[in-house]
Structures are given as C-alpha cells and as structure tokens.
Amino acid sequence: MIRIGIGTDLHRLERNSRPLIIGSVHVPSDLGPVSHSDGDCLVHAIIDSLYGCLGLGDIGSHFPDSDQRYRDACSMDLLAQCYSQIKDKGYRLVNLDATVELDAPRLRPYVDSIRAALADALETDPGFISIKAKTTESTSPMTIKAIAACLVEN
Numbered sequence: 001m002i003r004i005g006i007g008t009d010l011h012r013l014e015r016n017s018r019p020l021i022i023g024s025v026h027v028p029s030d031l032g033p034v035s036h037s038d039g040d041c042l043v044h045a046i047i048d049s050l051y052g053c054l055g056l057g058d059i060g061s062h063f064p065d066s067d068q069r070y071r072d073a074c075s076m077d078l079l080a081q082c083y084s085q086i087k088d089k090g091y092r093l094v095n096l097d098a099t100v101e102l103d104a105p106r107l108r109p110y111v112d113s114i115r116a117a118l119a120d121a122l123e124t125d126p127g128f129i130s131i132k133a134k135t136t137e138s139t140s141p142m143t144i145k146a147i148a149a150c151l152v153e154n
C-alpha cells in the first residue's frame with residue numbers, strides 16, 4: 001500500500017535569535033527562528049508529513065514543546081526517531097517534495113546540501129528529495145514557512 005501525508009510549519013524570525021537552520025544546514029542570516037527546539041522549520045514540516053502518512057498524530061504529540069527534553073533539540077534527531085517509527089510500521093519513504101518560503105537569504109545555493117542531508121536521514125537518494133525555495137514577495141519578511149508532502153509504501 002502507498003500512503004501520503006502533508007505537513008506545514010511556520011516560525012517567527014527575530015534578530016539576534018537562534019542560528020537559522022534549514023534541513024539541518026546552517027544558512028547565515030541576521031534573522032533566526034523563535035523556537036523551543038532548534039527551529040528547523042523544514043524538518044518540522046517533514047516530520048508532520050511522515051506522521052500524517054500513517055495517521056500517527058503530529059510532531060507536537062510525539063515531541064511536546066512543554067517537555068524540557070526537547071528544549072534546543074536537534075530536529076534531525078527528532079526526524080530520525082520519527083522515521084524509525086515509520087520503518088517499525090513496515091513503511092519506507094518513496095519520495096518527498098517540500099517548499100520553503102523565506103524572503104532572505106535566497107535558499108537556492110543551499111538546496112543541494114539540504115537534499116543530501118535529508119536523503120541521508122531518510123535512507124534514500126537525493127533524487128527522491130525535492131526542495132523548492134520561494135519568497136513571500138515581502139508579505140512576511142519575518143516568517144519562515146515550510147510545506148512538505150511525503151509518500152511512503154510498505
């Protein structure tokens with residue numbers, strides 16, 4: 001059987017905040033996310049998408065931000081835990097498609113590194129990981145938003 005899931009995530013950006021981490025890659029910026037964990041918006045959307053594939057709830061139900069264990073958590077560690085739950089259910093990722101909305105800096109130079117890191121975490125080839133970069137057309141310069149869709153099969 002194949003199953004599909006979607007996920008979205010959004011973080012407010014502030015000056016002198018955390019480093020901006022997108023898909024585990026550090027993107028130099030004056031702005032960083034306001035967040036409990038490392039604020040990796042793209043990875044949060046991917047985790048929600050993976051849980052959505054199997055109807056397993058969402059990132060907040062597995063890794064609640066009220067839990068001090070997840071303060072400053074590395075989102076890639078959470079993704080690894082999430083994907084091992086998916087594999088425990090007998091499923092594996094077929095492909096992932098995601099969009100990141102961010103006005104600055106432009107993400108394109110980082111996309112290949114992000115795809116490689118996600119492919120590594122999800123035990124697949126970067127050819128099955130699509131990351132698209134868009135701006136908000138200056139409508140939300142203090143926001144980063146990500147949308148992800150995963151397809152899994154058993």
Ligand SMILES: [Zn+2]
Pocket residue numbers: 009010011035039040041044
């Ligand atoms: Zn988030």
